[in-house]
Every structure is written in C-alpha cells, then in structure tokens.
Amino acid sequence: MPTLSEHLLGRLTAPLGPVDATLAARHPGDPGTRQPVHTCYVSAERLHLDVVLEWGETAREALAAHAPSPAELAEATGLDTPTAPWAAGTAGRQPGGADPALAERVYAHVLRVLSMEPIQDLRVDLEDGYGIRPDEVEDEHAVVAAEALRAAAAAGALPASYGLRPKSLDPAVRDRGLRSLDLFLTALAGDDGGPPGLVITLPKVSAPEQVGVFLAVLDELVPRIDLRPPAVELQIETPAAVLALPALVEAGRGRVTGLHVGTYDYSAALGIAAEHQASDHPAVEHATTLMQLVTAGTGIRVSDGSSNLLPVGATEAVWAGWHRHAGLVTRAWRRGLYQGWDLHPAQLVSRHAAVAANLLAGLPAALTRLSAYAEARFAGAVADEPATARALAGHVLRALDAGLLDDTGLAAADLDRAVVAKLGGRG
Structure with a gap:
C-alpha cells in the first residue's frame, strides 16, 4: 500500500499543470517533415x-x-x-x-x-x-x-x-x-x-x-x-x-x-x-x-x-x-x-557527395541497432536508450529522404516506415 494517497499527490503536483502546458507548447518536437540538406x-x-x-x-x-x-x-x-x-x-x-x-x-x-x-x-x-x-x-x-x-x-x-x-x-x-x-x-x-x-x-x-x-x-x-x-x-x-x-x-x-x-x-x-x-x-x-x-x-x-x-x-x-x-x-x-x-x-557536387557518404557509412549499424531496439533486445554490447533510438531513427529517416534507402532495405532489417517514423518522432 502506498504511503501517500492519490488525492494528496494530486494536490501536491497540481502546480505542475501550467508548467506541463508551457513546456509542451515550447517543445513540440520535430516538425515531422523532410529537412533540406x-x-x-x-x-x-x-x-x-x-x-x-x-x-x-x-x-x-x-x-x-x-x-x-x-x-x-x-x-x-x-x-x-x-x-x-x-x-x-x-x-x-x-x-x-x-x-x-x-x-x-x-x-x-x-x-x-x-x-x-x-x-x-x-x-x-x-x-x-x-x-x-x-x-x-x-x-x-x-x-x-x-x-x-x-x-x-x-x-x-x-x-x-x-x-x-x-x-x-x-x-x-x-x-x-x-x-x-x-x-x-x-x-x-x-x-x-x-x-x-x-x-x-x-x-x-x-x-x-x-x-x-x-x-x-x-x-x-x-x-x-x-x-x-x-x-x-x-x-x-x-x-x-x-x-x-x-x-x-x-x-x-x-x-x-x-x-x-x-x-x-x-x-x-x-x-x-x-x-x-x-x-x-x-x-x-x-x-x-x-x-x-x-x-x-x-x-x-x-x-x-x-x-x-x-x-x-x-x-x-x-x-x-x-x-x-x-x-x-x-x-x-x-x-x-x-x-x-x-x-x-559546383558546391552541389561536394554537398551531395558528403551527405551520401555520411549517410551510407553509418546506415548498416543504424539499421541493425534500430531493429534490435524495436524488438526490445540488445545488439551486441550496445544497450541503446530511447533517446539513442530516436537518433538512430533520424539517421534512417534522412537516408529515406535522400533516396539512399527504400522499403526493401527496411524490410531486410525487419523495419518499416511506420515504426521508424514513430521511433524518430515523426507522426
């Protein structure tokens, strides 16, 4: 049996109601749209x-x-x-x-x-x-x-x-x-x-x-x-x-x-x-x-x-x-x-080359770790937290946005767009 009653906790935490609303308004999260490179x-x-x-x-x-x-x-x-x-x-x-x-x-x-x-x-x-x-x-x-x-x-x-x-x-x-x-x-x-x-x-x-x-x-x-x-x-x-x-x-x-x-x-x-x-x-x-x-x-x-x-x-x-x-x-x-x-x-050459290189180099590990997280298990010696999973999903989403990954590639990692979007804070 808890020592503090729900009524008492409700009274003590009531001042946080306006704070919750303010924080939610100021920090709505990612807009869920593609970001240009x-x-x-x-x-x-x-x-x-x-x-x-x-x-x-x-x-x-x-x-x-x-x-x-x-x-x-x-x-x-x-x-x-x-x-x-x-x-x-x-x-x-x-x-x-x-x-x-x-x-x-x-x-x-x-x-x-x-x-x-x-x-x-x-x-x-x-x-x-x-x-x-x-x-x-x-x-x-x-x-x-x-x-x-x-x-x-x-x-x-x-x-x-x-x-x-x-x-x-x-x-x-x-x-x-x-x-x-x-x-x-x-x-x-x-x-x-x-x-x-x-x-x-x-x-x-x-x-x-x-x-x-x-x-x-x-x-x-x-x-x-x-x-x-x-x-x-x-x-x-x-x-x-x-x-x-x-x-x-x-x-x-x-x-x-x-x-x-x-x-x-x-x-x-x-x-x-x-x-x-x-x-x-x-x-x-x-x-x-x-x-x-x-x-x-x-x-x-x-x-x-x-x-x-x-x-x-x-x-x-x-x-x-x-x-x-x-x-x-x-x-x-x-x-x-x-x-x-x-x-x-001419800077478009180096821009798109560098973007692709960064995305592709990190993509295999991101897919593996995100898939493991989605299945609530560990990948190797890495125990990822929700915040890290969001970052991993962000990498995968950017690869999808760039056309460097498709649904077939996601399926091979036991992932789909809906799961990746949810983990990445989109939608």
Whole structure:
C-alpha cells in the first residue's frame, strides 16, 4: 500500500499543470517533415525560370570535367582518407583509399540528385549577395524574381522550399528591405496565394523587437494580398543575436522555423581575421552549439553556414574547393547540423557527395541497432536508450529522404516506415 494517497499527490503536483502546458507548447518536437540538406542562395538578378536546372547542369559539367570516376570524386572531396566516413578501413579493413562499393554508391547518388533534385531549398538574395543598387533596379529585380518563381512552380521546377532574403531591419537599409519584401510577396501571391513552401529569411537580427516588428509587417501584408502564410527564418550573425537567442526564439511566437548562422558576418564582428573566418572556427561552432541548445525540442532547425572557397577554375582549384566544402559538411553532420548554405553550383557536387557518404557509412549499424531496439533486445554490447533510438531513427529517416534507402532495405532489417517514423518522432 502506498504511503501517500492519490488525492494528496494530486494536490501536491497540481502546480505542475501550467508548467506541463508551457513546456509542451515550447517543445513540440520535430516538425515531422523532410529537412533540406542545404539552402542555395541566388542573387535576385540571376533568378530565372530554369535556375534549378541550370545549377544542376553546371554541377554535372563540373563533375564530368574534374572527377569523372567514383575514385576521383572520393579523392577530390577528401573522403578517401582514413578518417573519412566512406574510407576503406572503417569496417575493420586496412586504410587505403575509399571503399570502392561505397564510392560507387555515392557517385551514383550524386549523379541522380544533380539530375533530379539538385537544389532542395532555394533563396532569392536581395541582401549581401545582391548589394546596394538604385531603387528602381531593386524594385524590378524583386518583382521579376517573384514572377520567375511562379513560372518555375507552374513548370514543376521549383524546390519544395524556396523564398527570399531581403535586407535587414538595420536603420540604413530598413525601408529598402521592407519595400522589396512587399514588392516580391505581392508579385508572388498572384491570384492563387503563391506556390507552397515559401520561407522568408530575416538577416542580421540583433534584438527580439526586430523579430516582432518583422512578423507584424507580414501580418499586415499577407492578408491584403491573399498570400499563403510564409515560414520565417532568422540569420544569427551578430554577437547581440547570440546573446539574445532565447528571447529571439520567444519573440518568434512559434512561427520561426529555422536559425541560420552567418559565418562571415559573425566572425568579423568578433574580430577574427579574414583568413580564419570559417564555420569550423571555434567561435562559430560555439554559436551554432548555443543555437542547437536553445532550439532543442522546439521544432526549430539550425543550419550551418557556407564555404567561401568556391570550386572554380582549374582542376586543382576545384578539388581544393570540394575538399574544403566536403570536410565542413562532414564536420557539421557529426555535430548534428544537417543543413548548410551553398553559394555556387559546383558546391552541389561536394554537398551531395558528403551527405551520401555520411549517410551510407553509418546506415548498416543504424539499421541493425534500430531493429534490435524495436524488438526490445540488445545488439551486441550496445544497450541503446530511447533517446539513442530516436537518433538512430533520424539517421534512417534522412537516408529515406535522400533516396539512399527504400522499403526493401527496411524490410531486410525487419523495419518499416511506420515504426521508424514513430521511433524518430515523426507522426
């Protein structure tokens, strides 16, 4: 017989009722949707109907010219070293270049993705990548870009998520940024609310009040033009933003869906010399770790930054760009950052190669351990907890999202999509 009665326990725990509701509202968990592996920024004047196809074609040409075989791609991206995810030796073999079977699968994946879905998330840039231009020029570019996106959607050539990065709410560019936002969204809305998947990225956020004002502007504009309500992302690229992260998330009122680190603005603001500015600098990684901490369980996704060493020019220079980029992607994935920025079509090669290498290298173990967990038994000497099972399911779900795993592969591990989704917190 328990010593404390149910009535007494109910009275003692009653104060937790409002706390339970608040925690549930603040931490709803994963949104249950596919997360893009990257966001590609295209300056507004370069945006046209076939921009996604153009990026894919340019990336395929770079692959054919500079890494026409799986072994060459492995070497070019640095993914054939002993510590790389697809290196021979990672499964007990002696190190010595890329695992040929994995290299073949990665290469095939890159070719397929560059042909079918080179860009997963597209952002029209009217900020740093666009610069300051005469008002009439930016007006025109904002409208033409929106019209191009509508045409791409009608042609089935628009990614599942897309959007705009206007200028910030800093005083010097505030009016210009909000005018472009208005022109872009008005043209995008048309007479049908615009294509689904719209995301607006607010750069250089420094205070929660800016988030509130930006949402208020959208609340006034969206109903007037019958636009589908957009998601909102915040770019964290000032020290003030990092210090105010909890307040920024709170100001988002559940409407902020992502935090993207601005590698170079943030590095520069801390006084880091240009040659050391990178997403793997300890200061930037500290910021992204804090972003992960503040958003954990909220459904807000964190994105890593970009690499400014572009893979262009002679083969040696292209390989250097791919090597650096793939290394940054792999490092980010190991830190739980599954999305980053891409600034040039040729970066799609190293992006999709690194993503595939990381997923494929860890997939056999993830399937085995998840299957064992699902059957409530142990796999070898590993006794996984529910939190670990969620992480394992997340790896499997990302492999499914990428097309690197199918129902046959799941069945071979005595799993199915419903079980994996449930263990991974989707649905």
